[in-house]
Amino acid sequence: MTVNFSPGDLVRARGREWVALPSPQGGILALRPLSGSENDTVILDPELEILPVEPARFDLPADAATTVQAKAALLAxxxxxxxxxxxxxxxxxxxLAFEPRTYQLVPLLMALRLQVPRLLIADDVGIGKTIEAGLILRELMDRGEAEAFSVLCPPHLVEQWVGELKARFGIEAVAVTSGTASRLERGLPLAQTLFDAYPFTVVSLDYIKAEKRREGFARACPDLVVVDEAHACVGTHKGRQQRFELLSGLARDPERRMILLTATPHSGDEEAFGRLLSLVEPSFTSMNFEDARYRERLARHFVQRRRIDLVSGDWDEDRAFPKHETTEFPYRLSPAHLEFHEAVLDYCLGIVSRAGTGQRERRLAFWGTLALMRCVGSSAAAALSSLRNRMSSESDRLEPQIYDEDGDDEDAVDIEPSTTFDADPALLALVKHVEELVGKPDPKLTALVDALTPLVKKGVNPVVFCRYLATAEHVRDGLRKAFPKLIVESVxxxxxxxxxxxxxxxxxxxDEEKQVQRILVATDCLSEGINLQQLFDTVVHYDLSWNPTRHQQREGRVDRFGQPAELVRSIMMFSPDSAIDGAVLDVILRKAEEIRKATGVTVPLPDERGPVTDALMASVMLRRGAPRQLTLDLRLGDGVKVMEARWRDASENEKKSRARFAQNAMKPQEVAPEWEKVRTLLGSPADARLFIERAMARFGVPLEPRKSLLxxxxxxxxxxLRERLKGNGLSGSVRLATSEPAPSGTALLTRTHPLTATxxxxxxEASLDPESLSNLGIGRVGAWPTAAVQQMTRVALLRIRFKLTVHARKEQLLLAEEAALVAIQGGRIVATGEAAQELLNTPATADLASIARDRFIANAKEDLPGLLSGPIAKFVRSRANELMQDHARLRAAAGSASRVTVEAVLPPDVIGLFVxxxxEA
Structure with a gap:
């Protein structure tokens, strides 16, 4: 006899009970164990089974073990x-293994309102774009709308993405890089691609952009793609052009869902911004921000929030981020160092004065001057390296190096540039001069030690950012001598x-119990990619960056969502004796800071670098007291005026940009209540903590409180239990954080934490299978006296299954479950949810005599069928209706045209029945 099963039906097969899931094809069953996860799902053909597949019921067994109040509450x-x-x-x-902030749910709602989600998420550094993208991936997976995805990102972010997906979202993704691809492909059938075999992948952009791989990836690529650091895929460098060709090829498929992430969507390059928008929607290339209809269309796909937007106004997310304290730390040069600075500057001004008026010759002289002065201002070691490298012929690379532009060659980001000056006696004299200086005390390093000493006493852990490799090594060695008890490393x-x-x-x-202080010395190879907030809480700009956004990127490694410290400090070091420091402060950094204070945003340098170079050179000359006529002859005054105009334009454009792109369509009150309902039903971190405290105490091993940890x-x-926990990677003393952000070496105690889940x-299992962990004494029935009730009350612990049908472009049937407690008096439900839980949690006032207890339980079992078909069935149907309304409200807030119907599967499973x-009974 053939029996048709619907999703949600209980089935008996292979000697156990299962829940039927949506079937992959007719005549085939997809079954999940009644007490198990989707990972344990089996696919079977009933015609091939030795024993027939039959309908099943989940009845409370006649011999269900009894339990006491505390263990009944624990079971619930x-x-x-x-x-x-x-x-x-x-x-x-x-x-989820974390508690998302309300603002982080907005991109998710935006994705849900689109038939084919295409989003550009351009939130500030440190707000949590990875989390926002991960929420979209996880939600689409759990709705049955995504069976596979690929995250494309720069190579240095691959492992970070793999770790975040696993730790926060429970998604096991594989890394696809030049080092892993061949191993993953080994042994696959010829007809199967790596992306067929591994549905969830994190792919290095630099590996996959190559022409020989690009076409194959386009054919095998999942229809859901996340692109991190998307701004690095639209520039004019050859590598960026390859990335853009890859992405534009993927975007041509109108059904492909794409989530683009960047903290710098608009760097002043309108063409690059247009190319970025074209990946979202081809028609967005023709930008007309003055057209209200264009802005309205764009706002459905583009979300950009600055931190200032989130810590003020409706969102009030101060608790999500630490306070940020910024200070400047000026230091004086020693006579020997000042003499060297002046000698180099005199030499450079001589080069500039002899450069003539030819545009290219003059620019090369300026770039060489500024490059050398940057190295001199950094350290004598960097200056020596630059002077020795002077014969390099790559002069065209000087400008992007000077202005800290992102290039394709990430590994060359901290190499000292060559000066491109021809060797002559004066230059050789400078080399000899700096060689003598390298062995002398360094006033800048001394100033750094002075700045760090009081902070180290306060227990801070600083990251010191240097521009050049030679400087970083010099600073690392100096700090190791100054702070011998601290861990000091360089990257x-x-x-x-x-x-x-x-x-x-x-x-x-x-040893996580040991308090260890550390100092990290890093170059800008670390200003993007690796998040440092768990180990460090202070940033020192030892060398000023000439690109304001680089300062933001450095600080964003530490000052970001998840930083456990309440205060983050940043210190900017400079010398008033240095002409180059003064020029950069005046021309670039202070102007950018003015705009940041006015708009809450750090703006990048104007795209055209010529006026910047002119203005810097004019400032250097005037500080050195160079003849004004030289400045006029070179028309450097024009550069100062142009730069002033450029900064004014940047400020105005940023204000307009914030007005255009601010995501105001959704308010917290539209999102937060629905999320709060979910937390109540499923269990919040506070609920998880209470459960673990009770469980561990019940097992005779109470939790040990340690400051903010358990x-x-x-x-x-x-x-x-010990064996099960060991299988999930838990042994010894497990450190648990009770609130976010979780300190290093801990994890937030949530419902998905391995300890909670195990x-x-x-x-x-112990309650459902008497032979499993029988010594725990977890039974399914019980009776006890309590002060919580005035008349006899029966509390049923239910597992309810629902069929969710999503009516959209492609109709889907999903299976969902919910735990519920209902309290019944005289055939009428008097409490549910938290109220019923409070009744169950109230301690028993005494023990009942076993004969009385058994009589109460037997009577409750006898009345159970009538309750299931009467008040409990009515309650379950009302829950289905409430859920349908919840779905409708959220979809209305998201602007989605789809709707969800919810049907309860009756009868519910009775997991426990307590009287x-x-x-006084």
């Missing part, structure tokens, strides 16, 4: 925390991206 908590298929409108909530471009990540990770203490000594648990699953009698 475990039941709620084990569910991973929540029925609420945020399907992904049950899978520079001589290390591979993996080695950089390992170097930083190794600075975390092996220690769970899992090795002291029962052998069966204990909850073990308790559920509460008045305390």
């Amino acid at each position: 908590d475990a039941m709620r925390l084990t569910l991973r298929r929540g029925a609420g409108p945020f399907r992904s909530a049950a899978q 520079t471009g001589v290390l591979t991206p993996d080695e950089r990540r390992d170097r930083v990770a190794d600075m975390a203490p092996a 220690l769970a000594h899992v090795d002291e648990l029962d052998a069966g 204990l909850a699953e073990a308790l559920m 509460l009698v008045p305390g």
